[in-house]
Amino acid sequence: MSDETLELGQRTLEERSRALFRESVENVDMRVRSRLTQARHAALFAADRSSRRSWFMRVPVWGSAAGVSAAAVLGVALWFGGPLAQHGAAPAAESAFEDLDIVASSDEGSGGDAMEMLQDDIDFYAWADKAANAEPSA
């Protein structure tokens, strides 16, 4: 069989089968057509909902990213300049002021004792200095 005959046979088969198929498509009954229409509408509804959801689905992503960033900024701010940082630095400053108050408040009952203690310390440091600079005796 020649190539031309083969080609003609193939073309005939393609055209005939295509025509039959198209005719069968035209003859699809009304029940099926109705169900296909319903399926199409359901698909379009799903597409619409999906596009809306894809927009809203991104909101939590952006929201969570923004939330994490805000929390980080707030954390840094609180750490360095917020009430926590002040609270953390307070003991040293307060103790220094308290010490000074105690030392300076000579009018109060405990202030006199403190001044005496400070005076004792000065006497002690003077004696220690003299002892350290003294020539060894032997």
Added chain:
Amino acid sequence: MSRFDTLPAACMVWDGPAPAPGGVVLEQTRELDKFLAEIERRAFRMAQVALRDPDDALDVVQDAMLKLARNYAARPSAEWRPLFYRILENGIRDLQRRRTVRKRFMTWLPGPKEDPDNEAQDPLDTVADTAAAVPEQLMQDQAIAKLESSLRELPARQREAFTLRNFEGLDVAETAAAMGCSEGSVKTHYSRAVHTLREQLGEVW
């Protein structure tokens, strides 16, 4: 490299670009409606040829529509057709696989065995059709029935290649994208399908 080489697999979910403005979405929905309306009956018939059962064919087409609309509506409309048929053919294959498993399982169960002859006989084929009163129509129906049974006997890939190329009019690249294979494979499957169909239908046609 064909223009469809970048198509994602049908099982993948399209993440999609940033949401389009409302007008664009509406236009896209209209376009998708038009596309599905144009394709739905042919898709149904192709599924019916493969599955025989019209309800199964409707289910598979409906599922393909939903998946396309949900996951690929934002893709360029030129890609919809191969994507749709890829989803459809996957659905047909899944259903056929499930049927095979169910049939194997049923053979283990006690009870009346299914008669393969009866199973192959579609009850709809036995229903008298009033339209068949005209001899020409009768001949047409017989020719269609013969074509369908011949297509059903083809290996799945050959049937897919033949129906997509010849009935749906996809070109080789689109068919390859829909079947998830190379263009060379499409040509081979198509050629074998035509050869087999000519052998089977030659005497009738």
